[in-house]
Amino acid sequence: MGLYGEHILPRLMARAMDMEEIAPLRRRLCSGLSGRVIELGFGSGANAPHYPAGVSEVCAVEPSDTAWRLAAAKIDAAAARIRRGGLDGQRLDAEDASFDHAVSSLTLCTIPDATAALAELRRVLEPGGRLHFLEHGLAPDERVRRWQRRLDPFQRALAGGCHLTRDVRPMLESAGFRLLAVDSFYQRPLPRTSGYVTIGVAAA
Numbered sequence: 001m002g003l004y005g006e007h008i009l010p011r012l013m014a015r016a017m018d019m020e021e022i023a024p025l026r027r028r029l030c031s032g033l034s035g036r037v038i039e040l041g042f043g044s045g046a047n048a049p050h051y052p053a054g055v056s057e058v059c060a061v062e063p064s065d066t067a068w069r070l071a072a073a074k075i076d077a078a079a080a081r082i083r084r085g086g087l088d089g090q091r092l093d094a095e096d097a098s099f100d101h102a103v104s105s106l107t108l109c110t111i112p113d114a115t116a117a118l119a120e121l122r123r124v125l126e127p128g129g130r131l132h133f134l135e136h137g138l139a140p141d142e143r144v145r146r147w148q149r150r151l152d153p154f155q156r157a158l159a160g161g162c163h164l165t166r167d168v169r170p171m172l173e174s175a176g177f178r179l180l181a182v183d184s185f186y187q188r189p190l191p192r193t194s195g196y197v198t199i200g201v202a203a204a
Contacts, residue, residue, distance in 0.1 A: 035100030041107030045071030059085030
């Protein structure tokens with residue numbers, strides 16, 4: 001990955017993920033979580049302060065050692081016990097049906113094979129287990145979509161493989177998840193090309 005990917009990008013992403021405007025969405029994302037939780041793309045721990053007391057353990061899947069070090073203070077302060085549980089969301093190091101809930105926030109845009117990652121989440125969730133998700137993706141407005149397609153190569157190069165054009169709802173449904181509650185909107189003050197977010201809960 002080189003100096004940029006290993007050291008600079010995780011620090012830039014840590015700043016972006018801690019934006020004050022996103023905090024209410026993270027609280028909403030984590031509402032209702034309980035038991036054993038697996039979080040895909042833990043990053044620098046932006047969700048950690050929002051895990052409710054009913055969460056007994058969080059298995060944090062995070063490939064970046066730098067991001068994991070940046071998360072240390074949030075992990076220590078969290079109400080839930082958080083442990084690092086693997087480096088690759090496409091091949092989870094966990095047994096079948098071993099988690100009550102899963103969390104993915106601004107992660108499916110970046111994983112090279114999001115279909116494989118979602119299949120793995122279905123595998124490790126107990127039957128009927130819930131996936132709580134917060135993702136950005138393909139906008140409904142054609143003018144914005146055109147700009148997303150133009151900017152996508154630059155976004156992938158500068159943001160660690162992050163795509164602007166993945167369509168969240170059909171991606172989840174194609175992977176076998178049933179959408180239980182879902183809401184999509186432009187999140188200010190983010191630019192419309194990267195600020196069309198979808199938040200919700202889906203059943204495995």
